[in-house]
Structure formats: structure tokens, C-alpha cells
Amino acid sequence: MSDLGIRARTDVLSSRVFHLKSVLFSARLWAAILTVTLATPALSAPRRATPVDGRKAFGAPTQITPRPLQFQTLQLQRSRQNHLLLRATINGKPALLGVDSGAPVSAIAINRVAHFGLSPATTARHDVPTRLRINGRYNNVVIARSFLLGALNLVDEPLVAVDLSGSSRAAKLMNEEAIDGILGADVLFPTQAVLDCRKQTLTMKVDPNAVGAAPGTNYRGYAGIPMQVSPGYNLYVDSRLNGKRAKLLVDTGAFGTLLHHRFVRQMRVPLRDSPFNSAGVNLKNRGVQLATISRFSVGSVNMRDKQVGVIDLEGLIRTGLLDASPPVAGLLGAEILQRYNGIIDFGTRTLYLKR
Incomplete structure (x- = not known):
């Protein structure tokens, strides 16, 4: 087991818009252009008929002009490490990306930079x-x-080159394909993505002028939980753990829900050893213990006797947030998001859960 997410120790500012998109990133501005390829739309809008030419013979075929693609829905796959994976193409070559709501920026494995022919960024x-x-x-x-x-x-797209060897080793042990990189919040927010963790789909807005909700989304029976977005585009939800208020980082890159060890010890919850380890980018592997939280709630969704991982989250979450009131107590990971039919709506900044 491993954690694929990138966790910036200092807040990273990033934002994007369509066409001449600007990305505010570590107080610097980068510009890029989004273009749309219509050859293989995942979800196309209804076609619109153009006016019929009255000079044509009755019964002649009517010319049809397709409407521009507004949204697309991409099918994901789930790895044995409990990560959601997306097939993409980088510089004309197929790539496998982990979809990581906890990563503020998209990334590429450092040992795949040459393979994809990526060039160094120049100011x-x-x-x-x-x-x-x-x-x-x-x-x-x-x-x-x-x-x-x-x-x-995405044209001239900046990516951070990072060491993903830990994830690659875990993939090899589980006899599955290693990821080439990470799709992060810097792409998920501007496309107003809807990530369905149960159906394993990613719906993205392609046309910036499209209005309304993404097609196929139905939140009936779900509890909507507002997500607070930090300046570095991390997503937090309110929770209560054994009656104690806390915030959790919504993180599809975490294999399971992980709580900070100091927070759990303060609640005097017994800990059990496990054979599992977890690591983030530029951080060493850390042992994972297990604990059972008898009263675990996210928003209005209550979960009884919830087993969670317990780990030292120093470095992954800034110390100031770990000690805040209420503190950021941990990561809301893929296991709960899958079991409770989690849908992350980046457009409305809402997490939907259903029992």
C-alpha cells in the first residue's frame, strides 16, 4: 500500500481558466491554451439541424451540424492499491495517471520524462x-x-517531475502496471470535474461556455457535504471523531482513511500494529497502525465502529493545520469514498456520500 498524493508543505496557489488559461502557481503566472479534439468524444451533445435549403428537392437529406462537445465522461479503473486510474496521452504516447484529489498539482514520474519527450520549463x-x-x-x-x-x-501543460518509485514498486509486487503520473486538482477544478468513486467515472467540462450540471449526475439520496478549499487547492470536510470536531482532507490518492497518530492518542483509542506502510512524495515510508473509531461522522453521514489507519502525518499536512482548532486530523481516503458511493463535485465544491 502506498499514498500516491503530492502534499505541498507550503500552500501552492493554482487556478486555471479555459482558452488563455492562467495558472497562479507559487506566486508565479503561467499561461497555456486549451484546445478540444473532437475525434473521440466520450460523451457528445445532441446534434442540431441547420435550416433546410428550400431549393433542395423534397425528401433530400438534411445537412446536420454537430454541436460542440460540452462535457465528456471518461471511464476509470481501480488498481489493487485502491487508486483510481485514467488512460491519457502525453505527447502522442499512452500514459496511465492516478486521479488524486489530494494533489494540488499534476505530476509526471521523473523516470518517464525522457520517454514522453518532456522539455524543461523555462521562465x-x-x-x-x-x-x-x-x-x-x-x-x-x-x-x-x-x-x-x-x-x-491541454497544450504546453506544466507538470512537476517527482519520484514515484515507491508506487511503482508496490505495483510490481501486485503484478499491475505502474502509473506514469498524477492528475491533480489544477486540472480537476477548472474543468469542474465530477469524480464518481463508486462508478469509477470522471466527467469534465470541455466547453467553457456550457451551463448547468454535468449530464448523468443524480444526487438523489445523497448527503451533500460542503468542501472547504484552501489557497493551495486542498479539499477539507468537517467531521466528528468520537465526538471531537476535526477536518479531513478529501484524498482519492490515499488507499484508506488515515488519521494523525497524535490526534488518535489524545482520544485514548487503542492501537494495533499492521504490516502496512505508506509514503508520500519526497517522504520516507512510514508504518501504519490500526484503530477503531466507535463514532465517526463526515458531515451528516454517521459511520459506526470505523477502522482507520493511524500514521505520523507530519510533512504531509503542515504542523499549523495539525494543531489548528479544529485540527486537520487526517485523510479521508479511497476506502470510505468507495464504500459510501462518494462523488466529488469540483464545480460546486461538494462531497456527496450515500449509505
């Missing part, structure tokens, strides 16, 4: 920082000429 040409600090260490920024997600092509 003069790309107007982006050439390095970013991730969990206390600096990582280079590289540029993908084409970053294709279904019908959506």
Missing part, C-alpha cells in the same frame, strides 16, 4: 517557475506539448 518561454518545492524538496517543472484527456487537449 522566459513558458512564464512558469522552473522548480517547485514539494514536501521540503525541490522538483523540476517540465512541459508537455500535448496532454490529452479524452477529447480535451
